[in-house]
Amino acid sequence: xxxxxxxxxxxxxxxxxxxxxxxxxxxxxERLGENRYKGLFSLLVFVAIGCILAGWxxxxxxxxxxxxxxxxxxxxxxMPVALILLCAGQGNNHFRRYLVHPQLIGxxxxxxxxxxxxxxxxxxxxxGGLGLWALISLVWISVRDWRAVxxxxxxxxxxxISLGAGLAVTTLxxxxxxxxxxxxxxx
Numbered sequence: 144x145x146x147x148x149x150x151x152x153x154x155x156x157x158x159x160x161x162x163x164x165x166x167x168x169x170x171x172x173e174r175l176g177e178n179r180y181k182g183l184f185s186l187l188v189f190v191a192i193g194c195i196l197a198g199w200x201x202x203x204x205x206x207x208x209x210x211x212x213x214x215x216x217x218x219x220x221x222m223p224v225a226l227i228l229l230c231a232g233q234g235n236n237h238f239r240r241y242l243v244h245p246q247l248i249g250x251x252x253x254x255x256x257x258x259x260x261x262x263x264x265x266x267x268x269x270x271g272g273l274g275l276w277a278l279i280s281l282v283w284i285s286v287r288d289w290r291a292v293x294x295x296x297x298x299x300x301x302x303x304i305s306l307g308a309g310l311a312v313t314t315l316x317x318x319x320x321x322x323x324x325x326x327x328x329x330x
Contacts (some may be wrong), residue, residue: 147198147265151272158276162179165295195269200326202265214259226316227253227309236301240294244284250277271283 154174172180211217228249231238238245254274257266312320322328 144198144202144265144268146194148200148272149266150194150196151268152193153187153194155272157187158190158280159283160278162287165256178248196324199265199269202268204263205266206262206264207264208262209220210262213245218256218260221252221256222316223258223310223313225249226312227306228252230308230312231302231305234301234305235296235298236305237297237299238302238305240297243294247277247281247284250274251281 175183191264226249228238228242228245231242231249232244232246233239242248251274254270257270258274261270317329
């Protein structure tokens with residue numbers, strides 16, 4: 144559980160750092176250069192995800208609460224939407240235009256859906272931790288950028304690409320990816 148916790152904390156702090164320390168981030172970016180800064184950020188995220196995956200597999204599934212009977216149905220309904228929103232974070236699409244932060248909303252939906260079907264401590268650490276990060280980021284960025292950042296342009300092609308990518312990821316996870324990533328197949 145320690146490795147999982149370390150991964151969630153590293154992922155969260157790496158992503159909250161630009162929000163809460165913008166002046167320090169700007170100095171570090173200037174000192175390292177754009178590419179080296181992005182490389183360091185990517186390396187930290189990669190290490191965090193590695194710790195999360197390894198920690199998840201090593202942590203024993205100790206139940207903490209009783210699952211609702213409607214949990215699996217909720218997860219099946221919410222997960223395609225969450226994955227579409229995760230894919231809509233880039234590009235000119237209507238999800239990004241009207242929701243502003245679709246990736247963070249998708250992460251919140253992903254976390255909530257998984258907490259409805261997983262009741263063990265490791266799930267609360269992973270999904271609760273990343274859901275909390277997404278909520279803090281969503282609120283912080285929204286307050287900071289309220290009316291200061293114009294809404295991005297949107298095209299129907301970009302919206303279609305986001306929708307198609309989200310549905311493709313959903314299909315891959317159902318039939319292959321989820322079992323490979325987590326050891327828990329969905330079919």
